Amino acid sequence: MADGERPEARAPLALGDYVRIKHSAGLVGRIVELRGGLGPDGALVYRVLVDRKPVPSHVEVLGDQLEVAAAPKPNPRRNVRPGA
Numbered sequence: 001m002a003d004g005e006r007p008e009a010r011a012p013l014a015l016g017d018y019v020r021i022k023h024s025a026g027l028v029g030r031i032v033e034l035r036g037g038l039g040p041d042g043a044l045v046y047r048v049l050v051d052r053k054p055v056p057s058h059v060e061v062l063g064d065q066l067e068v069a070a071a072p073k074p075n076p077r078r079n080v081r082p083g084a
Contacts, residue, residue: 012063013031013034013046013063013066013068014031015031015032015033015034016030016031017030017031017068018030018068018069018070018071018072019031019046019048019066019067019068019069020066020067020068020069021048021050021059021061021065021066022065022066022067023065027050027059028050028069028072029048029049029050029051029059030048030049031046031047031048031049031066032047032048032049032058033046033047034046034047035047035060039062039063043062043063043064044062044063045060045061045062045063046060046061046062046063046066047059047060048060048061048066051072
C-alpha cells in the first residue's frame with residue numbers, strides 16, 4: 001500500500017444482523033441500511049432499527065460502536081384464554 005492510501009473499507013456486518021450498541025445501556029437493534037463510509041476517516045455508518053416503546057426508532061451509528069448480538073427471542077402471547 002502506498003503512502004497516503006487508506007485500506008479498502010469492508011462491511012463486517014450485514015443487513016438484517018442483530019447488533020448491540022456499545023455504551024447505550026444494552027440497546028439491541030437490527031441493521032436496516034449500510035450508509036457507507038460517511039464517518040471520520042471513511043468509517044462505515046449503519047442505520048439501526050431499535051424497537052423502543054411506544055414507537056421504534058432509527059439510529060445512525062459508526063461501525064466500531066456495534067457488536068454482533070443474538071436475535072431476540074419472540075415474546076410469548078400472554079393472557080390467552082383456551083378456545084379464544
